[in-house]
Amino acid sequence: MRSYLKVLIISMLGLILFIPSALADNAVKRVGGSNRYGTAAALSKQVYSTASTAVVVGGGSYADAISAAPMAYQKNAPLLYTNKDNLSAETKTRLKELKTKTVIIVGGTPAVSANTANQIKALGISVKRISGSNRYDTAAKVAMEMPAASKAVIANGFLYADAIAAIPYAAMNGYPILFTNQTDINSATAGAIKSKGIKSSIVAGGTGSINASVFNKLPSPKRISGSNRYELAANLVQQLNLPTGNVFVSNGFGYADSIAGAALAAKKKQSIILTNGSNLSKETRVIIGRKKLSSFTIIGNTPAVSSNVANQLKNPVSGKTILIDPGHGDQDSGSIGNGILEKDVNLDIGKRLNTKLNASGALPVMTRSNDTFYSLQERVNKGATAGADLFISVHGNANDATSANGTETYYDETYQAAASKRLAEQIQPKVVNALSTRDRGVKTAPFYVIKYSKMPSVLVETAFITNPSDASKLKQASYKEKTAAAINDGIVSYYK
Ligand SMILES: [Zn+2]
CATH class of the missing domain: 3.40.630.40 (Zn-dependent exopeptidases)
Structure with a gap:
């Protein structure tokens, strides 16, 4: 009996000693699928069991996806991707599971073909398309579908990484994301700024993305930049004071996962930071240390974000x-x-x-x-x-x-x-x-x-x-x- 008690006490002690050390690792969760369509579908499962409206964009059209993300949030709609010419299988399954009644396609037929739209309709779903003559125009049209706002996020429409960490900010506040290029404000963008009555703007990216001349033409602009995409994302999170209780982490070169992840981060009232996929980027470590981040959701499976990065995020010495x-x-x-x-x-x-x-x-x-x-x-x-x-x-x-x-x-x-x-x-x-x-x-x-x-x-x-x-x-x-x-x-x- 005594030896039995001894064993019991020792094993209980072992349990007590074991639990704190296991809990003291940083919390790391991973959400991903076998491709970008699967990852976006998996991300949508984190918050939506059903969704009467879903937003569908072409899996290769990052500009459309960036502008669509804040609108999707405002319409309480998951952001899904499709292959251009055929409705992707993962997306089709997910639309059925979600019992979706209306799909808003963002982007023209070069991004999501008429055939794909018809395949969605064949599921008994009504389809509405928002598209413009180019990415600036599409973003402007998306902006007009959003609630009234006096502020906008402005990014270079050809640099997908710049806007990603600003997506949760834009989405949660109902601000549209509009595009320029480095040296010009497109007329569609200028038109949207005027018709929406935008009074101030957040410019995501340095002068290499949007030069001073364009910057100065924007309404009350505030620029947030970084020496690379990782630092820019970290600075956006820091300077926009975004919530960091559970931060989303994605590969800064994987735009599809990053944008869909940013849309979910918004829905979860969180933020997103970027990393190199094989090794936690230095600038990412800096924000982890500075903001004492200890809970993460990785977007995408390996190799998009390697298990090495997952282990680094788990390690409580990360960012120290x-x-x-x-x-x-x-x-x-x-x-x-x-x-x-x-x-x-x-x-x-x-x-x-x-x-x-x-x-x-x-x-x-x-x-x-x-x-x-x-x-x-x-x-x-x-x-x-x-x-x-x-x-x-x-x-x-x-x-x-x-x-x-x-x-x-x-x-x-x-x-x-x-x-x-x-x-x-x-x-x-x-x-x-x-x-x-x-x-x-x-x-x-x-x-x-x-x-x-x-x-x-x-x-x-x-x-x-x-x-x-x-x-x-x-x-x-x-x-x-x-x-x-x-x-x-x-x-x-x-x-x-
Ligand atoms: Zn010595």
Whole structure:
């Protein structure tokens, strides 16, 4: 009986210990189909069980889709795609499931053919088409189908990525999205601005998208730009103050998924950001860190958004700026012994840690990435300038007695004492395990870089340069790799 109770208690304890760590990953969900039609259908299932009206656009017509998305929102209609010449099977199935009575096709017959429209009609659905003589005109006509609004979003009609993150903003507020090109306001766009009585405008994109001359002709324009599509999307979310409780994430080069995802983000009162499909983009990491985003919905299956990106989003270190400080450098060798210089070992481990944190989704910054000397104050300044969330100084230990050996991690109590201690406690046992060294424990000491860095900070003494056994490990790439992995894992578990 007693042993039974013991097992029960241990397994309950295991459950209790297991749950918090599982919950501490960021929440990541994925919605996708086998192609753009399937993905749009799958997205519509997230909110619509039925829809009397649906909006259908050509799967290759991004401009039509962008202008249609805010209107679809206003009409409480899902946004679906079709193949140009034939109604796509996924869309046909979905229209039946939704018990749709009216389909609004946005775009002319070059985008959605008359045959496709007839196939929709054959389902007993009435079809209405909104189309103009070009993309500007179609967007203008869509705008006239929307409720009265005094503001519009303006984007270059030939650059699909610019407007995507503005779609939820336009949709939720009932603002139309109108197009220009880089150097001209099309007459259809000018006409829509006039007839709708637009008094102010949000311009999505830099001068490479819409130049200053066009910008200045728009009503009370405000420009939001970025150095690339990822930063532009992040800036739109940030500057338009869009909700970020559960952010949608899509491939910035996959317009169909991104636009349909943006339409759903609007419906869910959320926002959308973009990423490279294989690796979380730097600018995306920045907004994740800055806005402390921790819940995501990925739009599209692999390979549109890879499982690597999904794992990076899940990792709570995602978007965190981690300062890596490899101790010493140049004329300052640090400890010397057993044929190695501490500065070289620190740099080697630091570079490996940099690679691992990058792969984890963080934004690592190194105080030095080569054999350069920086003063301790310069190192502290680099952490402050980077706005680092954590400061990790990497060192090797030394003692006159060559018998002294083992691993220890230091923190200082001047700033962020509790957090620094917790960080040290996460890193220390993992480094001990990686190097199979003696555990000298977590300690406090007023080392300059951890005393004056205001963020949680630790100084890891990986092992003794002066001890033959410790040094033999620090000479080997495999141990340095394991040490870097251990520090990375310690940082990740600190955030869990
Ligand atoms: Zn040192």
